[in-house]
Amino acid sequence: MDRFVFLTLDGLSRGAVYAAFALALVLIWRAARIVNFAQGAMAVATAYFAYSVAAATGSYWLGFLAALVAGLLLGAVVDLAVMRFVDHSSPLNPVIVALGLVLLIQAVLGMVYGNEFLPAEAPLSRAALTVGGLAVLSPYDLFAFAAVGVVVVALAWTFTRTPVGLRMRAAAFAPEVSRLLGVNVSGMLTLGWALASGVGALAGMLVIPTELGLHPHAMDLVFVAAFTGAVVGGLDSPPGAVVGGLLVGLLLSYVSGYAGSDLTALAVLLLLLAVLLVRPAGLFAPAVARRV
Amino acid sequence: MSSDDLLLVRGLEAGYGAAPVLHAVDLSVPRGTIAAVVGANGAGKTTLLRTLSGMLRPTAGRIALAGEDLRGIPVEQLVRRGMAHVPEGRGVVGELTVDENLRLGGLWRRDRADAARALDEVYQLFTPLARRRRHLGHQLSGGERQMLALGRALVGRPRLLLLDEPSLGLAPRVVAQIMALLRQLRDSTGLTVLLVEQNVRSALSVADQGVVMALGRVVTATPAAELRDDDDLRHAYLGF
Ligand SMILES: Nc1ncnc2c1ncn2[C@@H]1O[C@H](COP(=O)(O)OP(=O)(O)OP(=O)(O)O)[C@@H](O)[C@H]1O
Numbered sequence A: 001m002d003r004f005v006f007l008t009l010d011g012l013s014r015g016a017v018y019a020a021f022a023l024a025l026v027l028i029w030r031a032a033r034i035v036n037f038a039q040g041a042m043a044v045a046t047a048y049f050a051y052s053v054a055a056a057t058g059s060y061w062l063g064f065l066a067a068l069v070a071g072l073l074l075g076a077v078v079d080l081a082v083m084r085f086v087d088h089s090s091p092l093n094p095v096i097v098a099l100g101l102v103l104l105i106q107a108v109l110g111m112v113y114g115n116e117f118l119p120a121e122a123p124l125s126r127a128a129l130t131v132g133g134l135a136v137l138s139p140y141d142l143f144a145f146a147a148v149g150v151v152v153v154a155l156a157w158t159f160t161r162t163p164v165g166l167r168m169r170a171a172a173f174a175p176e177v178s179r180l181l182g183v184n185v186s187g188m189l190t191l192g193w194a195l196a197s198g199v200g201a202l203a204g205m206l207v208i209p210t211e212l213g214l215h216p217h218a219m220d221l222v223f224v225a226a227f228t229g230a231v232v233g234g235l236d237s238p239p240g241a242v243v244g245g246l247l248v249g250l251l252l253s254y255v256s257g258y259a260g261s262d263l264t265a266l267a268v269l270l271l272l273l274a275v276l277l278v279r280p281a282g283l284f285a286p287a288v289a290r291r292v
Numbered sequence B: 001m002s003s004d005d006l007l008l009v010r011g012l013e014a015g016y017g018a019a020p021v022l023h024a025v026d027l028s029v030p031r032g033t034i035a036a037v038v039g040a041n042g043a044g045k046t047t048l049l050r051t052l053s054g055m056l057r058p059t060a061g062r063i064a065l066a067g068e069d070l071r072g073i074p075v076e077q078l079v080r081r082g083m084a085h086v087p088e089g090r091g092v093v094g095e096l097t098v099d100e101n102l103r104l105g106g107l108w109r110r111d112r113a114d115a116a117r118a119l120d121e122v123y124q125l126f127t128p129l130a131r132r133r134r135h136l137g138h139q140l141s142g143g144e145r146q147m148l149a150l151g152r153a154l155v156g157r158p159r160l161l162l163l164d165e166p167s168l169g170l171a172p173r174v175v176a177q178i179m180a181l182l183r184q185l186r187d188s189t190g191l192t193v194l195l196v197e198q199n200v201r202s203a204l205s206v207a208d209q210g211v212v213m214a215l216g217r218v219v220t221a222t223p224a225a226e227l228r229d230d231d232d233l234r235h236a237y238l239g240f
């Protein structure tokens, strides 16, 4: 029972990061109908940058801030310099361009920082606190939870309660009509990329210290897990992405806890396969037709 | 043609890809009047409106709104110059609520207080919408959608309203209400309307000017009363 509680809490804290990363994927999917396969590589790039800033300034938190800002900017640049020019007549084109971007970013990171794991220190203790003799979350886990929680709530509030959020949703659902109503649709698209990439950078910063450290491929498995979470939730649903990410985190934690950690990658792929076969629109797909 | 024309179109050509649809279209719509554009399916009425609102780029010709040449002005800026286009099929955003759809119509406005007033006025004008503020666009009936699309345009307090077949799929009583509303807005606020309609009778009943299109050209533009009352003209161009 203690073990179950521990695995559940551990799963939720992993899942929170997957949820953030899945949310970033959903934001871009909704705005641009692109699955941003480059998001993992982009997040790694901002994490390298953050640790450079932290090393130069001696402050982890300055580096953390730098990652978020770099994430926002990188997202905008990827949209304006690359994705904007992709011909969408075939859905395969943006996928291929995104994969090209992955190779490019990973190659550049490998050249600049090398292809070995570099240490990535966590800013807070990762030793689990014990409550009533039960090992629960570490201070770092709590920080990760809180950071993801704040971002999720802030995004939800922005999208549903603010004029710019209304513009972004309208631009995504009905670009032509939105332009007629004075919405700068391409600006909203760039903003969407920036926000998504910023959230991706946050997720990268949170997860990298809990794994093997900085590496050009550090986010590869996180990407697969988060993508699975996004698909479980239905690529169109931000709340779905959050729930899907948490579910994948739980699944991974139980599988590695009860069946062995070498099975986790397999479990994620099986879940992805099962969802795509049984309910490809995701568990949270709206019941009604999208366009009217 | 007078300097009082809110909309002035000269030699307009436009189309899709290589195929031209509009040929040398001339049009003038005086301020505070309603012009009804009628014509067979495929005559180019929708194409004309889409070109006027910048959704299609003209290949030749000139469009002036209140004397200002609109060439090169991006679509999203036209609403700031007083043009509102309610597209064919209405363009209600199904995933947004009624209230969000309506607020979208006034988001571009700097005068937030007046945007809020305009929103209230629209709710008073279309009471069924006020009862369905939180409903999603795709949950509305056809008539409610038409109200929403029209109301959303009005929240922006346009000078020129481009309407593409507002009567489509609506009961005659609702159509009559919409036509009466257009007339009332013209008389009370000086709104100028370019109205595309298949429902020729009701369009001509409120219009000041009747514009007949065929095969991408304007074949006649006369006072609507003439088109309404002159049997020969009507037979020749409208076939009834
Ligand atoms: N998206 C498009 N691509 C290519 N051709 C088009 C497109 N839309 C319209 N056309 C063509 O342009 C011509 C004019 O179409 P348009 O929609 O302007 O007619 P309309 O007068 O609005 O007809 P209706 O009364 O049926 O709405 C038609 O021949 C049509 O086939």
Ligand SMILES: [Mg+2]
Pocket: B045, B046, B047, B088, B164
């Ligand atoms: Mg038409």
